Amino acid sequence: MSDTPSVTVTKNGPYKIANVPNLTLSDKSEGTAKATMFLCRCGQSSNKPFCDGTHTKVGWEE
Ligand code: FES
Structure with a gap:
């Protein structure tokens, strides 16, 4: 597993x-x-800034 910092845009998520x-x-708060x-x-999301999975429930697309 890599320790390289990364930000990935997930498809429709x-x-x-x-x-x-x-x-x-x-x-x-700090990570x-x-x-x-x-x-x-x-x-x-009801837990911003974190994803709580609502994007799937509402069928959000980018
Ligand atoms: S991206 Fe907004 S709830 Fe998952």
């Missing part, structure tokens, strides 16, 4: 954030170093 140390989110997280891209 969230941003996948991986291996980004000291990531600070808009609510001032854990090397954590993988999924950030909402559709605007429908």
